[in-house]
Amino acid sequence: MPIEEELTPRQIVAKLDEHIIGQKNAKKAVAIALRNRTRRKKLDLEMREEIYPKNIIMIGPTGVGKTEIARRLSKLCGAPFLKVEATKYTEVGYVGRDVESMIRDLAVISMNLVKQEFRTKVEETAKQKAEEALLDILLPFPVENKYNPGQAADFKTSSTDEEERKTHFFETREFMRKKLKTGKLDDQEVELDLPNPSVSQIPMLQVFGAGNLDDLDNQLQNVLGDLLPKKIKT
Template sequence: MSGMTPREIVQELDKHIIGQAAAKRAVAIALRNRWRRAQVEDESLRSEITPKNILMIGPTGVGKTEIARRLARLARAPFIKVEATKFTEVGYVGREVDSIIRDLVEMAVKMSRDEAIERVRTRAEDVAEDRILDALLPPARSSPGLDNGTVAVAPDNDGAARQRFRKLLREGKLDDKEIEIEVTSPTVGVEIMGPPGMEEMTGQLQSMFQNLGGDKKQHRTLTVADAMKMLVEEEASNLINEEDLKHEAVRRVEQDGIVFLDELDKIVGRAD
């Protein structure tokens, strides 16, 4: 959550949206109030402070959606835009209202995962670099020695040769060279369509089928550049705790989530 003042928030919004001073001021104050709510240390008291909804009225193209979207970016908050005409309370027509929050949580999980990957990217790149060097440089080999014995001979794998290859790798001079690496094969996605009201059971079945295959290793021949991207993603995923990501995503949705409901006027009856 951003600690910017309302004036600073309005200045940021002015860089992308023309006019709409009153709307910008209203959302800036609302965002600041959310930040102030987060500073309350007493959890029971904080739960009593409920953020208020904002109703923005105006014709198409005046900047309603863009204001909300830019505000979410400033706050690094999960954001989703939905059309009210596609949702109903009971779910017999269209989709269920609960799916709005479910989609918002999925978006928050992706945001949290992207941020976590950026935090561990340096470590992941170091590990991926070592794996590529292992593929580029031959392993130690055995050769006949004195007294009919064998002596392990390493081609300077951990010395000057490895450092030379590391330098060439970082300079991008080995990007077009092909190597064979062992990678984890991605889990095949299983899409299950279920009736309204059965989303939780459908999600459990989908997870069960995805876990049946497990993580499988496979050998692939790739260029160094492609191998580096794939290995960095794999190593970064290994450094991330998925359960922590899910808990963080739920917290972000509960405390910072923004839902933009569009086309409300189309489901509200006109007063005579």
């Protein structure tokens, strides 16, 4: 559930007060507008069509906090924030890849928001897997004893000794886990091989205009250099 669905207008203003000084009227106006949009989403579809959400235009000199209010408000509701300079839409010129695109910027910002959301969801699982990987390096699993044809079998003690070794190993592993969580192993250095994320997928070529041959040449070199899988030692 987004944060704005849990906050009242007064609480939204309090959140904005943590980062922005002054502009009480502006904060109150945007907080009420955000809350009204949240209330509108909870209505039935027929009733929702009869209520139009109000947009907000903040007018004022540079430096009074218009952009910062919008930026902080976007974080509260989990919406992409994009700052657009109106002058770039009044210029006469070629419309293409080399010209800033609001749609492309919005797409990039939205993708980053989704990536951050998924990182947050898997953060705890990633910590647990990283912890297990570190423990595997610090305390590898013992190699099981293999059958030796030249050695007489001892059926009375072999199974008992094996169970004792396993019990001792897992007790030691839990002891190391506690030391790892409490930070007592922070000075310990370990080495592990990680796959290079730059070659996790097939490189893609972008289409360049006639005036971007240098960029195309550089990109071709990067693609050819990344075809072979690499590992990073950390």
